[in-house]
Amino acid sequence: MVDLPDRTTQFIDWYLAVVEAAELTDKRYPVKGLNVWTTYGLRARRRLDALLVQEIERTGSNPVEFPTLIPQTEFAKEAEHIRGFDAQVYWVTRGGETPLDVPLVLRPTSETAIYPVFQKWIRSHRDLPLNVYQIVNTFRYETKTTRPFLRVREIHFFEEHTCQVDDDAATARVRSNLETAKAIVRALALPCAFLRRPEWDKFPGAYYTVALDVPLGEARTLQIGTIHHYRENFSRPYGLLYETATGEQRYVHQTTFGLSERLLGAVVAIHGDQKGVVFPTSIAPYEVVVVPVPGAGADVGSLARDVADRLGRAGVRVVVDTGDERPGAKYYRWELKGVPLRLEIGPREASGGSVTAVDRLGKKGSIPIATLEAGVRGRLAEFDAALYARATERFSTAFRRVDSIEALRDGRAVAVVEWCGAEACGHQIEAAVDGSLLGTPEAPLPLPTLGEPRSCLVCGTAAGTRWAVAGRPL
Numbered sequence: 001m002v003d004l005p006d007r008t009t010q011f012i013d014w015y016l017a018v019v020e021a022a023e024l025t026d027k028r029y030p031v032k033g034l035n036v037w038t039t040y041g042l043r044a045r046r047r048l049d050a051l052l053v054q055e056i057e058r059t060g061s062n063p064v065e066f067p068t069l070i071p072q073t074e075f076a077k078e079a080e081h082i083r084g085f086d087a088q089v090y091w092v093t094r095g096g097e098t099p100l101d102v103p104l105v106l107r108p109t110s111e112t113a114i115y116p117v118f119q120k121w122i123r124s125h126r127d128l129p130l131n132v133y134q135i136v137n138t139f140r141y142e143t144k145t146t147r148p149f150l151r152v153r154e155i156h157f158f159e160e161h162t163c164q165v166d167d168d169a170a171t172a173r174v175r176s177n178l179e180t181a182k183a184i185v186r187a188l189a190l191p192c193a194f195l196r197r198p199e200w201d202k203f204p205g206a207y208y209t210v211a212l213d214v215p216l217g218e219a220r221t222l223q224i225g226t227i228h229h230y231r232e233n234f235s236r237p238y239g240l241l242y243e244t245a246t247g248e249q250r251y252v253h254q255t256t257f258g259l260s261e262r263l264l265g266a267v268v269a270i271h272g273d274q275k276g277v278v279f280p281t282s283i284a285p286y287e288v289v290v291v292p293v294p295g296a297g298a299d300v301g302s303l304a305r306d307v308a309d310r311l312g313r314a315g316v317r318v319v320v321d322t323g324d325e326r327p328g329a330k331y332y333r334w335e336l337k338g339v340p341l342r343l344e345i346g347p348r349e350a351s352g353g354s355v356t357a358v359d360r361l362g363k364k365g366s367i368p369i370a371t372l373e374a375g376v377r378g379r380l381a382e383f384d385a386a387l388y389a390r391a392t393e394r395f396s397t398a399f400r401r402v403d404s405i406e407a408l409r410d411g412r413a414v415a416v417v418e419w420c421g422a423e424a425c426g427h428q429i430e431a432a433v434d435g436s437l438l439g440t441p442e443a444p445l446p447l448p449t450l451g452e453p454r455s456c457l458v459c460g461t462a463a464g465t466r467w468a469v470a471g472r473p474l
């Protein structure tokens with residue numbers, strides 16, 4: 001039995017303990033920030049990758065895979081981008097004993113790997129839009145405290161890169177990515193804020209950045225993804241020109257969409273409880289665990305295997321726990337690992353024609369064996385709906401409208417404030433929350449009573465005032 005730290009009062013300690021106890025990762029690799037993907041965690045990650053692929057391919061994006069190493073000469077072409085990443089890159093400077101003529105960067109992100117090749121792929125307007133994505137590992141020399149899935153030095157990363165004919169088409173791609181992001185977080189039962197970052201906090205080289213943020217309790221937030229509009233900021237230095245229908249040469253407008261293993265960290269952090277992980281069925285390594293409960297006069301083992309076989313044939317991811325521990329110890333372990341639904345099969349179930357079903361949120365019932373597959377599907381759908389309802393309730397109470405600098409300092413919730421858009425006012429808001437001005441909503445916040453913003457919290461001006469969100473990013 002593992003005694004997890006209290007999730008409410010020792011959130012980070014709880015998180016670190018639960019990812020290990022549930023066997024999602026092994027942190028003992030001898031390089032800081034590089035963790036081992038153990039079998040159970042990897043199964044969840046593969047489910048997550050499949051979800052991302054399904055959702056992005058719906059929108060006409062195609063898979064590619066570019067090399068991990070980027071020549072310094074390409075990496076250095078977009079000045080602002082390089083300033084943003086220079087301190088975080090790993091360098092490869094030797095091949096065997098020979099110093100390399102051109103040192104190589106281990107990709108921290110892939111713009112500078114991909115765009116020199118886009119330059120060769122794009123000739124005419126008929127080559128556009130070019131929408132491609134890859135799921136690869138990226139590397140960042142992270143100097144802050146590393147934490148599994150949330151801040152690591154080798155990052156499992158999804159990145160879409162697109163080239164469009166003009167600003168409007170790129171803006172439309174950003175809107176499309178927002179809808180894709182909504183579908184992904186909905187499948188993970190993770191309510192999310194979509195915030196346009198302020199100028200001083202956008203991605204290096206971007207025209208603007210829309211981030212996906214989830215609240216983690218008190219004023220803490222976690223960025224789980226980003227969508228960037230680049231305009232011509234990369235296409236100019238990389239020479240990404242195309243010929244229009246009338247024979248003019250124009251630069252493409254570009255966008256990117258990035259997600260990472262942080263999504264898995266967010267699932268653990270947001271849905272988890274004092275018993276452990278709670279997986280939504282979409283990425284659960286197993287949707288159902290079958291536990292035989294031995295007793296007199298019944299072959300519960302063979303019934304358990306039959307039940308699992310039927311579910312497996314129906315496409316349900318199922319595991320039977322045939323170990324020799326007490327049933328209670330098995331319940332405990334599979335709750336820790338976050339399996340959505342447990343089926344208990346004892347002598348009573350064997351003779352009564354039904355199985356006992358307990359979901360990970362504690363709801364108990366029974367499912368007739370005659371209609372097992374439909375019954376299990378129904379219970380899993382109910383569980384997902386209940387998980388989403390619980391997360392939505394937590395999400396809406398994580399934000400609070402704040403109308404004075406003094407009240408910003410209490411830090412008990414993510415703050416929603418009125419802001420004129422001026423950087424100086426933004427920095428005063430950041431100082432008061434001891435965190436960041438995360439941005440202005442791209443989609444309505446879950447606070448129906450907000451109404452229209454009137455005047456800036458800091459300077460009192462009415463002109464250009466909008467709602468903004470401030471918190472402390474993890």
Ligand code: ZN
Nearest residue numbers: 420425456459
């Ligand atoms: Zn102001």
